Amino acid sequence: MKEAGRVTSRRLVWDKALTAKLFSAYHARGDQDARDELAKMYLNLVKFLASRFRNRGEPIDDLVQVGTIGLLKAIDRFDPERGWEFTTYATPTILGEIKRYFRDKGWAMKVPRRLQELSFKASHAIDALTQRLQRTPTVPEIAAYLEVTPDDVLEALETSEAYNFVPLETDHNADGSDSFSIIDCVGKDDRLLSMVDDRTTLSSALKKLSPREQHVLYLRFFEGLTQTEIAKMLAISQMQVSRLLRRTLQVLRDNLEPEAC
Numbered sequence: 001m002k003e004a005g006r007v008t009s010r011r012l013v014w015d016k017a018l019t020a021k022l023f024s025a026y027h028a029r030g031d032q033d034a035r036d037e038l039a040k041m042y043l044n045l046v047k048f049l050a051s052r053f054r055n056r057g058e059p060i061d062d063l064v065q066v067g068t069i070g071l072l073k074a075i076d077r078f079d080p081e082r083g084w085e086f087t088t089y090a091t092p093t094i095l096g097e098i099k100r101y102f103r104d105k106g107w108a109m110k111v112p113r114r115l116q117e118l119s120f121k122a123s124h125a126i127d128a129l130t131q132r133l134q135r136t137p138t139v140p141e142i143a144a145y146l147e148v149t150p151d152d153v154l155e156a157l158e159t160s161e162a163y164n165f166v167p168l169e170t171d172h173n174a175d176g177s178d179s180f181s182i183i184d185c186v187g188k189d190d191r192l193l194s195m196v197d198d199r200t201t202l203s204s205a206l207k208k209l210s211p212r213e214q215h216v217l218y219l220r221f222f223e224g225l226t227q228t229e230i231a232k233m234l235a236i237s238q239m240q241v242s243r244l245l246r247r248t249l250q251v252l253r254d255n256l257e258p259e260a261c
Contacts, residue, residue, distance in 0.1 A: 014041060014087070023080045038075050039068070045087060046071050049094050056102065063098055070097030118156040121146055205255035213248045220245060 019041065025034035043064075050063035074090035125145045129137035139157075143150045206214060219225045219233065227245070231238040 019086055020080060023075075023078065023086070026075070027080070035072075035075055039071060042071055042075075042086070042090065043068070045090065046094055049091065050098060053098060053102070058102070063101070066101040067094045067098050070094035073097070118146070118148065118152060122153055122156045205252050208251050208255055209248055213244055213251075216241060216244045217248050 019038070022034040022038050022041070025031040026038065046067035047064055050060060050067045053063055054060055070093045071090060074086070074093040077093075078084075078086055078089050080086075122142060125142050126137060129141055129145055133141070137145075139150045139153050143153045146153065206217075209217065216230060216234070219230045220227070225233070227238050227241045231241045234241070
């Protein structure tokens with residue numbers, strides 16, 4: 001049998017007579033073969049609509065599968081007696097299923113659908129009220145706008161924090177080329193971070209030294225002065241500087257070495 005759904009001059013067309021015949025068989029007699037034939041016939045519509053979301057980071061095959069669910073729902077709910085074109089009825093149903101898929105994928109944790117929907121409504125309400133009031137709306141104002149309770153609004157706003165966490169393994173390039181994942185950019189050893197514990201321990205040990213000992217230590221190891229230069233600066237002998245450094249280093253060593261088990 002010839003393909004009923006095809007592309008002509010970049011426009012999708014279908015055999016309307018065959019469509020009507022198949023719907024009649026399905027709704028009148030529950031003919032599952034007719035339902036399957038309708039699904040095959042309008043699969044090109046699903047592929048066409050799914051292609052609109054090609055650069056959103058999801059495999060096109062997955063989007064077609066999701067869109068096909070919307071197509072089947074449209075087939076089951078469509079009433080030919082109303083005189084609508086099936087494509088007119090099916091298109092928003094298919095798009096809605098795909099958009100819902102992206103919306104659900106954006107939640108970092110499992111959130112009830114009621115709260116997901118209320119969260120989006122609350123976000124839109126905030127935008128609308130901000131324009132109307134020229135200021136940030138209060139929770140009671142948002143609740144009145146949505147005709148829900150303030151507690152519902154607060155719960156929805158808290159829920160929104162779980163939305164749109166960026167997955168670590170995600171292709172962020174629009175065309176899929178030279179893909180990378182965020183995890184490639186994090187998780188490496190941070191030299192400065194690894195020094196945090198050492199700095200904390202050293203700070204505690206330095207408190208065991210006198211101000212003069214701390215000064216000598218600073219001049220020797222942070223300013224890079226020699227013992228002779230330190231002696232001249234402090235007006236003491238080089239031997240005194242040497243003793244101060246030996247004592248200073250011993251105090252630090254005693255406080256930095258781990259205790260024996």
